[in-house]
Amino acid sequence: MNILLLYISPGKTTEKISKALSDRFEADGHRVTRLNIGKPGSRTFKEVGSSIFYDMDLIGIGNPVFHLRVMHPLTEFLDQALPYAKPRFGAFLYLTYGGISSGRALLDLSNQLKKNNIPILGGFKVWAPHFYNRVEYPDIEARKTIDEFYSRIKESGYQPLEDEKTKRLFSYQTRKVNIAYHLANVIGNLRELPIQFDQDKCRGCNRCVNECPVGALTMQKIPVRDTSKCVYCYHCAAVCPHGAVICPTEKVADMVRTNKKLIGVENPQNAVYL
Numbered sequence: 054m055n056i057l058l059l060y061i062s063p064g065k066t067t068e069k070i071s072k073a074l075s076d077r078f079e080a081d082g083h084r085v086t087r088l089n090i091g092k093p094g095s096r097t098f099k100e101v102g103s104s105i106f107y108d109m110d111l112i113g114i115g116n117p118v119f120h121l122r123v124m125h126p127l128t129e130f131l132d133q134a135l136p137y138a139k140p141r142f143g144a145f146l147y148l149t150y151g152g153i154s155s156g157r158a159l160l161d162l163s164n165q166l167k168k169n170n171i172p173i174l175g176g177f178k179v180w181a182p183h184f185y186n187r188v189e190y191p192d193i194e195a196r197k198t199i200d201e202f203y204s205r206i207k208e209s210g211y212q213p214l215e216d217e218k219t220k221r222l223f224s225y226q227t228r229k230v231n232i233a234y235h236l237a238n239v240i241g242n243l244r245e246l247p248i249q250f251d252q253d254k255c256r257g258c259n260r261c262v263n264e265c266p267v268g269a270l271t272m273q274k275i276p277v278r279d280t281s282k283c284v285y286c287y288h289c290a291a292v293c294p295h296g297a298v299i300c301p302t303e304k305v306a307d308m309v310r311t312n313k314k315l316i317g318v319e320n321p322q323n324a325v326y327l
């Protein structure tokens with residue numbers, strides 16, 4: 054089978070899950086193409102081109118939950134790309150999340166697939182830490198989830214789910230999240246922490262510019278941020294090797310606490326939806 058994994062991954066957790074997933078498929082003789090749409094040259098569907106879908110049997114779509122939502126660059130990419138996708142068996146979804154809310158992300162993504170008449174085989178979610186790159190990941194539990202998901206879709210003969218079942222499976226948090234979305238809109242600006250670049254510390258290495266998942270940074274004397282593009286993932290602050298990005302990332306923990314208070318915490322858990 055030819056399998057395409059399309060995902061976005063500022064902090065590289067989703068990338069690592071995508072790699073573990075493709076290792077699992079490849080161990081069984083399948084061919085996997087992975088496309089991180091946050092990378093330079095692959096941020097827009099125009100850059101990538103419709104030929105990525107040529108001869109595909111299965112598509113996996115991976116999203117890290119940021120600020121309760123599907124990352125909007127992924128939504129926008131899929132809006133343009135999915136009309137060209139005709140996978141033989143259909144598509145599946147996978148989510149990494151920090152345990153605040155996996156919320157409506159799976160439901161929203163499944164609706165996007167449905168709108169494009171792409172059959173859905175199911176999905177899974179795995180817990181992942183914030184700014185994870187300091188710990189070993191994927192852990193054994195995440196690998197087990199990947200294994201279970203793969204074994205079960207294989208056993209089913211890559212059968213798509215019925216619409217009703219897809220909706221039921223992915224609606225596990227709808228009521229809570231409808232309220233949370235409303236509140237999140239009201240307090241939305243809380244998540245937009247200030248981000249500045251210290252010109253004395255910046256060495257112009259371009260790491261933040263290259264790794265910003267939405268291309269919001271351009272290098273002038275120091276990086277300059279386009280606030281209309283920034284998705285407030287704080288990846289630039291996490292990766293700068295010279296401490297030149299001034300941003301109170303410790304406040305992300307406060308934001309997490311606020312979210313937990315507002316919507317109640319979702320026990321961090323891995324799950325397979327089939």
Ligand SMILES: Cc1cc2nc3c(=O)[nH]c(=O)nc-3n(C[C@H](O)[C@H](O)[C@H](O)COP(=O)(O)O)c2cc1C
Pocket residue numbers: 061062063064065066067068117118119120121122149150151152153154155180181182183184185285286287305
């Ligand atoms: C700024 C920020 C916001 C986040 N918001 C959420 C959230 O709303 N809900 C949640 O469950 N996890 C949230 N997380 C945790 C991420 O979903 C988790 O760390 C994910 O694995 C990141 O994926 P990546 O490493 O591929 O970027 C957030 C993480 C960051 C850094």
Ligand code: SF4
Pocket residue numbers: 250254255256257258259260261262276292293294295296297298
């Ligand atoms: S990663 Fe840090 S040092 Fe490198 S360009 Fe960005 S701000 Fe400057």
Ligand code: SF4
Pocket residue numbers: 063248264265266267268269270278282283284285286287288289290
């Ligand atoms: S500029 Fe914005 S979108 Fe880009 S890495 Fe920094 S916080 Fe994320």
